[in-house]
Amino acid sequence: MYLNHSRGFSDRSARIGNGRSPRRPSRLPYALIAVGCALVLFIAAVVGYVNRSVDVELNGQKTAVRVGSTLQNLIDDQELTDTYDAGDLLAVDDSVLKRHGGEKLSVKVDGKRIKQGKWDSRELEGGEKVTVKDGRNTYEKHEVQATVIEPKLKVEGTGAIEYVQTWGVQGRSEVWVGEQSGKTQDRGEVVPATDCVVACASVAPKGNEKYVALTFDEGPSGATKQILQVLKEKGVTATFFLSGDAVEASSATAKAIVDAGCEIGSNSYSDDSLKGQDREAVREQITKGTEAIKSATGVKTMLLRAPYAAFDEQNWIDAMDLVSAVVSWNIDSGDWLLNGADEQVSTVLDSVTPGNIVLLTDRDECAEQTLEALPQIIDGLIADGYKIVTLSDLVKTDTSLSKKLTSLTKVTMPKDAVFPQLAEDDDTTE
Template sequence: MPHYTTSYSTKKRPAYRPGAAQHLPSANRRRVRKPGVQYLHHSQGFGRKTRRQMGSRRPQNSRRPYAFIAVGCAFLFFVASVIWYMNRSVDITLNGADAKARINSSIEQLIADQGLEPTPGKLLAVDDAVLDKRGGERVSVKLNGRQVDNDKLVETRLQEHDEVEIGDGRDEYEPHEVQATTIEPKLVTTGSGAIEYVKTWGVPGRSEVWTGKTSGKTFDRGVVKDAVDCVVARASVNPDVKGKKYVALTFDEGPSEYTEQIVSVLQQKGASATFFLAGNAVEEHADAAKAIAAAGFELGSNSYEDKSLTDQSTSAARKQISAGFDAIEQATGKRTALLRAPFAAFSERTWAETMDMVGAAVSWNVDSGDWMLPGADAVVSSVLGSVSNGSIVLLTDNASSGRQAVEALPALLDGLRREGYEVVSLSELIATDDDLAKALPTPGKVSMPKDAVLPRVAKTEE
């Protein structure tokens, strides 16, 4: 067995002699070794390795585990934040009281979380007899004022500040077949005056007979929806402006070869007017119609021909009205629904058959009588002697009376001004009456509601 020993005796350390060995650098000094002694080197497993043996580089990726840990923690924090945000509580109102609910939770979940136990409604036969005391709606739910069907409680999600009402289920009827009958609205007219318009549109009602699929019973449920009658109002203009008087001049049967002269006089005098044009006359004098529109005067229709609408069938009357409006639009580019029927003949039956086409039907309350050709002076005298605040004056612009209108108009306008009248269009006159203006804001337009229908009238032969 080899004899190992350290580089020095444990009994006595070697003494360094001054001299030869001590002149070397301390890092390279060599200790004196005894002859015949075997020494262990560091490379044999004792002591630590030198920098040369270990190498000059440090271990690679020594910090990578810490980076993984940091990223993992951040990811977990992010996931936790998302989960919290998606499941946070929000404030709602439940049956009139403040409450908390998980955001995006369903109404079904809210019922469970709140421990609500609503009583189901009854299942009724068609004659209201009870078939099942708990066979009706399971729970009645309103979300922000709107009823929610039971089959949508799971998919309907809650949000911040929602208002929820949860109560007992409503009674429901057994599955049944329905035989329905439409109740047509009636036409009612009210008031009096030269201006007529639809005040209330007619909406049909409904009566039903039910036959139950469970009970087999048949029962007349009667009227389940009342009809809304159509109301046509007649009114006169009562200007509300204190200290001022207004009158509207209207011209029928034009345009003619005299129309542009009438327009010129009105412009020179700073007056306005409304022209009710006949469709066939518009087609003959399209340039005159354009001149009226270019001057900014109000347009209405005098139907297509000078024929009474009340003497015609439904289809014929509608065709006359439609053709009159179309002719004006084609000539001037402007659409109107303001109508003066020929001879002011517009009956209840005509209203019932054509009200979806007409914004207002206008007659007059001062007839100048110019159509009888009494002369310009007589026309002026007749109008000035009859006019009052809010009057609608009838004048005629056709081939026979147009020249007379041109001659009478300057004196007529001057006379009205002397008496304190402001000469305006029909729509401008209506605007001076607050109540009428609210009821008829746009007399030249018509808008029939989607649920409205024309009132029932007696059939006429085509």
Template sequence: MAPSTHAHPTRTHGRATPRRDAQEAYYIPASSYDGASEKGSRRAAGRGGSKLPLVVALVVMALIAAGGAYVWLTRPVSLTLNDQEVEARPGTTLSALMADNGVSVKAGNFVSVGGTVLEEGGGRPLNATVNGTELTDEQAGAYRVAKGDEVTVTDGDDVIEQYTAETATQQPALTMDGVEGPLAYVAQWGQVGEVETRTGSVSGETAQVTTKEKKDCVIKLHYPKPDGGEKLVALTFDDGPSQYTQAYLDILKRYDAKATFFELGQNVQGLPNVAKAVVDDGHQVACHSHTHPLLTKLDAAGVQGELSQGFEAIKNATGVETTVLRPPYGEFKESTWLRSNGLLSLSVYWTQDSEDWRRPGVDAIVSKATAGVVPGSIILMHDGGGPREQDLEALPKIIEALQARGYKFVTLNELMQSDGSIPQDIKSGNARPPADTVWPTELGDA
């Protein structure tokens, strides 16, 4: 019997499963690919695909913002370089700023203590200031440009080799400035100088370098000259106070005239109330020594004793502190200044000597006192030291004669105040040496 061409079903455990050919094995039932499944797939695809453009847009915007900020922050700013307006980006170094603007400087040299060049260009590379502040080399290297800076660069300084040093002091001397004048005052107080002897550690050279300038004590001789030629004159009286002094004060008050009284310390001690009355009436008191010796004949202790006792007596009686002296007999030499040890600041002479001490008669006193008077004149008279009746009679005539010529009578301090060339401390009548003053013991070159 011929074999049957019908296929028999394949049996499995429990149930027969229809056999499929290869094409049927890839058949997809319609129920598994319906419309609902397609829409869901499209929605899922849509959600996944829409995130990418958003992210890209945000990244682009961030990059644009960062770029804009960078451009803004690094835009060129204006500043000045050696007084020329330039532009540079913030953060630019000093060397780049110089190079960009064609500015070059020369480095200093490395030199010996004596100034010999040991290495060209071995000194500071440059000097730089920013907004008025000088920069160190390290600060110059770290500097970065900022808006509005004022930058100055110049050639570098030389650098001196290391050295050892020995220091010596230079003592001030006393010198005179000027030929003549009724005022002799301390125009400069003395100060010690210092000189270093340096020995170079590389070159072996030695050199002397002044590290502190010596200042000599300078005594200035001067004729007072009121600014603008103002007609001012100073009446001065020596040797008081005495029994005549109050009469002088009464005459001066009557004519609204001021004067200066150079008083002896011992007389002030004997008549303290009279000395005080001089000050109370608006006049000036100053020292005429203590006992009226010839100061040029005294040693240092004697000169200083006469000055200190005279000044102290005036202070005790009147409350006035002064360092102004009229030396007895008008004698006060350079050597006397040395012996004074700086106790006085001003020695006062005169331009008109009334010669009342001779008692030549009233008319002679008036003539001598008024002859040749010019603005700034200083008239010498006395209110003590002997009979003064002639002076008391002559004084009103002297005042009237000069007032008629347009002169005003002032104290010595007031006369000095009118002269702009006199130092202010001297004008006070009580100038004192600064704390670092060293009084000289030797005379210098005249």
């Protein structure tokens, strides 16, 4: 026994001496268990998140839905098709073809109508306001025979400044032919035309403050630079309506007007009246005038004073996209009559009221008289408390007008606008 024990001891000692340690239990199973538990918890969390509930407002009441639910899910879960009635299917003459054959439900999300075909694709994320009501009546499939309704031109008000207040937009009338009923029905004016309105107004400065605008026609002339010198010495500016042909003959003088800080508009190309001319001729006169001014001064203006202030309804129809405003005057100084400077001065000073536009002529024939009268007119106006400004600045003094006529020199015709037609004369008599 002793020998056996000693031998056993010796064997163990030998093993220890050989550098071998006793085997320990493996930790791998525990690690796998931990990873598995974590994975289970993660999957549970993901599933819980994906299937979480969110609140939407259904007809004013808070309602819980699973996130990602569609409108169709909401409608089915709340049994809304049993709560609300479908609309009727109507013939083109509004008679009922099929009771409850129309729209199933009327559904809106955040105020936007959602068609039935999109209910099963419109997901709810929470926070939406869903409105469900009875379905609307719908019409049978039908052929539409449409007729365009052209807008008419209306001219409203009185005054020296004319501008497009409302652009004309086409309307539409329709005749429907039902596929199921076979009926034909005139639906009348389904989209009303918007008539074009040209407004006429004079300037009424806020608080009746004393503002006035001096304007010169037909330039530039040989006297233009002298007129500019008078304006500079008096510390005022004016508005010059330039003739295109005169600008071409004296482009440097036209540029000098702009450099002096004065405003420019067009007096058309030549001194021919636009009334009675055809559309092409009217547009050519206006376009050539503005192009000549742009070439000489670098300024593109759409402000027009028609020769002789003659611009009628047909002219507006032909060229309203080319002019921002058509301006005449409140006071004609009469300088073109050549009645003498004193007469010209008294005509202006005895007639002026706040917001007036004064007509003067920048023409060689009137030059001597105009240059004599102009300093007196300016001095008299200033002495009476008037501030002399450009036309654009004059319009700005009128709170109401400046909101409607935001730019006196620029305009853009809207894409959906069209040129109107003349309104038919009312020849009805009793």
